[in-house]
Amino acid sequence: MTEATSSSSAPLRVLVYSDDVNTRQQVILALGRRPHPDLPPLTFVEVATEPVVIQNMDAGGIALAILDGEAVPAGGMGIAKQLKDEIYHCPPLLVLTGRPQDAWLATWSRADAAVPHPLDPIRLAEVVVELLSSRVPA
Numbered sequence: 001m002t003e004a005t006s007s008s009s010a011p012l013r014v015l016v017y018s019d020d021v022n023t024r025q026q027v028i029l030a031l032g033r034r035p036h037p038d039l040p041p042l043t044f045v046e047v048a049t050e051p052v053v054i055q056n057m058d059a060g061g062i063a064l065a066i067l068d069g070e071a072v073p074a075g076g077m078g079i080a081k082q083l084k085d086e087i088y089h090c091p092p093l094l095v096l097t098g099r100p101q102d103a104w105l106a107t108w109s110r111a112d113a114a115v116p117h118p119l120d121p122i123r124l125a126e127v128v129v130e131l132l133s134s135r136v137p138a
Contacts, residue, residue: 009040009041010040011040011041011042011043012039012040012041012042012043012063012064012132012135012136013042013043013044013045013061013062013063014031014042014043014044014045014062014063014064014065014066014128015044015045015047015053015056015057015062015064015065015066016028016044016045016046016047016066017047017048017050017053017065017066017067017068017071017076017079018048018067018068018070018071018076018096019048019049019068019071019072019073020068020070020071021046021048023068023070023071023096024046024048026119027066027096027119027124028044028046029121030119030121030124030125031121031124031125031128032125035125035128035129036125036129036133038133038136039129039132039133039136040136045062049074050073050074050079053065053067053079053083054079054082054083057083057087057090057091058087062091063091063092063132063135064091064092064093064094064128064131064132064135065080065083065091065092065093065094066094066096066128067079067080067093067094067095067096067111068095068096069095069096069097069098069102069105069106069109069114070096070097070098070117076095076096076109077095077097077105077106077108077109077111078109080093080095080106080109080110080111081108081109081110084109084110084111085110091135092112092113092131092132092134092135093109093110093111093112093113094111094112094113094114094115094127094128094131095109095111095113095114095115096114096115096116096117096119097114097115097116097117098116098117099116099117100116102114102116103116112131113127113130113131115127
């Protein structure tokens with residue numbers, strides 16, 4: 001019965017923004033399809049430009065956005081601040097920072113969490129599970 005319940009859960013859509021395809025792939029590979037058994041499966045929306053991030057977030061249906069703070073020309077921290085300012089009930093935002101010391105910038109951006117480069121797959125999965133747990137009914 002548990003298998004039927006979990007397989008019938010709608011997947012959670014996770015937006016992954018970076019101008020670097022390698023960074024997007026690192027995030028997706030680190031998380032996998034199911035980072036925790038209590039969560040529904042994840043589907044990923046890969047985005048390389050700021051206008052497409054805004055378009056996807058405005059359309060709704062995103063459970064979590066992971067934004068690369070090192071992306072150019074639009075960094076994930078600036079995008080995070082804009083999303084928090086403009087979207088009512090904005091989904092959780094995770095910013096990938098250039099280094100651990102940049103966590104204060106993620107706070108400025110109003111991101112819900114930050115994980116530094118180089119990405120630690122275990123730490124990334126822990127943070128994502130914590131952020132998504134609040135989006136899944138008990």
